[in-house]
Amino acid sequence: MATSRDVGRRSLLKAAGGSLAALGVAGTAAACGGSGSGSGGTVTIRYAWWGAEDRAKRINKSIALFEKKHPKIKVKTDFQPYLDFWKKFNTQASGGNAPDVFQNAIGFLRKYDARNVLLDLTAQAKAGELRTEGFRAGLEKFGEVDGKLLGVPVGSNSMALVIDKKVHDKAGISPELGWTWDDYYKSLRRIRDTQKTAGNGGMHGIMYLYDPYLRQQGKAFFTEKGLGFTESDLVEWWEEGLAGVKSGLFADPKKVNQIKPKSPTADGLAAGEFTWDNFAVRYTAEGDSAYDLAPIPTSDGKKTGQYLGSLMLSGYKRTQHPKEVATFIDFMVHDPEVARIMGYDRGVPATTAQYEAYEPDKDKDPVLKKVNTSIAAYEDSLVEAKVLGPITPHPEGADVVEAAFLRINEEMALGKRSVKDAVKQFFTESKTALGG
Structure with missing residues (x-):
């Protein structure tokens, strides 16, 4: 994708x-x-x-x-x-x-x-x-x-966690398929405490990560006609992101914004970030460390909520x-x-x-x-591992919703909106984009 x-x-x-x-x-x-x-x-x-x-x-x-x-x-x-x-x-x-x-x-x-x-x-x-x-x-x-x-x-791709392998090796962390979100947050704390750096460049504005996370819970980002989650779901997700920034688990959004378009992992601001697997070459091109792909954390040790995305040709x-x-x-x-x-x-x-x-x-x-x-x-x-499922349907207007999700999350992360205001704004814009 x-x-x-x-x-x-x-x-x-x-x-x-x-x-x-x-x-x-x-x-x-x-x-x-x-x-x-x-x-x-x-x-x-x-x-x-x-x-x-x-x-x-x-x-x-x-x-x-x-x-x-x-x-x-x-x-x-x-x-x-x-x-x-x-x-x-x-x-x-x-x-x-x-x-x-x-x-x-x-x-x-x-x-x-x-x-x-x-x-x-x-x-x-x-x-x-x-x-x-x-x-x-x-x-x-x-x-x-x-x-x-x-x-x-x-072509196909799927979400993955790109990691700075040198940092993870020094911290004694070896991610494996089936690890849980609890395991992942433990790894972030270990990286912060032993390597004195953020473990992730910031993950709560990535729609294509939030989707598999929701799918692990039996929900989804999209249904065929609209959104497949509630305002309270998103409040919890975005509050978790801000808490991670304050505790040093996630990179400072202001610093991440300053180095764009370079990635925080390649810049050394963080030890990893979620992205599409076929973007992996970017990190080797931009950074000075060694990088590898790690699996998406799960809620139950089994279901990742993943699917294969793809570029396609249309007539x-x-x-x-x-x-x-x-x-x-x-x-x-x-x-x-x-x-x-x-x-x-x-x-x-x-x-x-x-x-x-x-x-x-x-x-x-x-x-x-x-x-x-x-x-x-x-x-x-x-x-x-047979963890791949069918892709979540994308209704008309999905591209506008994705852009709003990224933009509003960034505004919130930079202190321009509160979580509740950001969530309200996102659902308002989504309703307009999706015609419902």
């Missing part, structure tokens, strides 16, 4: 300690204008995604391979940083000029389906133009909404070339050579064919080799 912190891996490695936000500004092979048919019976489709320059290089290389294998289809490309991508996409969609194919995420499916933007790919799948078999861990269902196939996964409902769109998506999702080009840039490959085609332990880059091997091992451990 990618967010605004989804950045290109090799660009990070070249710019360790620099501004991550600057990496995704430049574009290559940008295209405006509509898709259409060219001379010689060729068809041109437009493909847009968010990310940084390294992702662009990998995708453009994949597209060159596609055009070689499908000479009658040409692909014009456009990429932006995450927030800029959605601003541009909204403008294009409103004007009836969205790209034929575009990168998408679970939080946007219902929103753009309700606006008649997304192509239902079911017909293309039935016609054999798009394969829906061969996916890992049930990911073939990831882009289905109300019986419609609105997106096809290209534009008004495209003039649905067959070519499906052919392109099928290639990007299933072709083994694409996996060897992309690596884990979009997460662990969603299909078995691509997963087996890219072997991270054979990567020529030693840093990527180590980090990607760790990511694969982490996701394999989740599958083997």
Whole structure:
């Protein structure tokens, strides 16, 4: 599941300690204008995604391979940083000029389906133009909404705890699958007391962590139509976060804010933080320590509440070339050579064919080799332990709710709002965004 912190891996490695936000500004092979048919019976489709320059290089290389294998289809490309991508996409969609194919995420499916933007790919799948078999861990269902196939996964990720391994080793802490939140808080106190640093960079504003925590309690962040938790639930969660800051278990929010976009763990402000597993390379790029992936704590020692998230590819409902769109998506999702080009840039490959085609332990880059091997091992451990469940449904407006959750939590953490005021504001904004 990618967010605004989804950045290109090799660009990070070249710019360790620099501004991550600057990496995704430049574009290559940008295209405006509509898709259409060219001379010689060729068809041109437009493909847009968010990310940084390294992702662009990998995708453009994949597209060159596609055009070689499908000479009658040409692909014009456009990429932006995450927030800029959605601003541009909204403008294009409103004007009836969205790209034929575009990168998408679970939080946007219902929103753009309700606006008649997304192509239902079911017909293309039935016609054999798009394969829906061969996916890992049930990911073939990831882009289905109300019986419609609105997106096809290209990679998977799951929430994890990224730790500063040197700090944890010195503190004598070795996280294992099945540890509880009580165990986790004990580890935070031990790190604070023995290593004189915060154990976590701040976790209570991360929607995709709060969701599995709620799922451990039999609830969820979202239902199909709204929020799946109460104001009292959130008061408890956010009060716990502020208490952790005051006791030194969590990093000082003001200091965390000052070092953005660098992460508090890479900066040395904290010994760990929760994020998507495929972001693990970021810490090696930014920091001077050794980093590893640890499992999500549980409430009962068994249920983690986790699921596999994913980037996906979607088609534009008004495209003039649905067959070519499906052919392109099928290639990007299933072709083994694409996996060897992309690596884990979009997460662990969603299909078995691509997963087996890219072997991270054979990567020529030693840093990527180590980090990607760790990511694969982490996701394999989740599958083997059978802790993964289906993803929580995301209603229309989920993207607005996620942004509000992050923003309001930050305002509260910086002392601009009380907990009760922050919770009230969040539920007010959520009600408006979700139309209820």
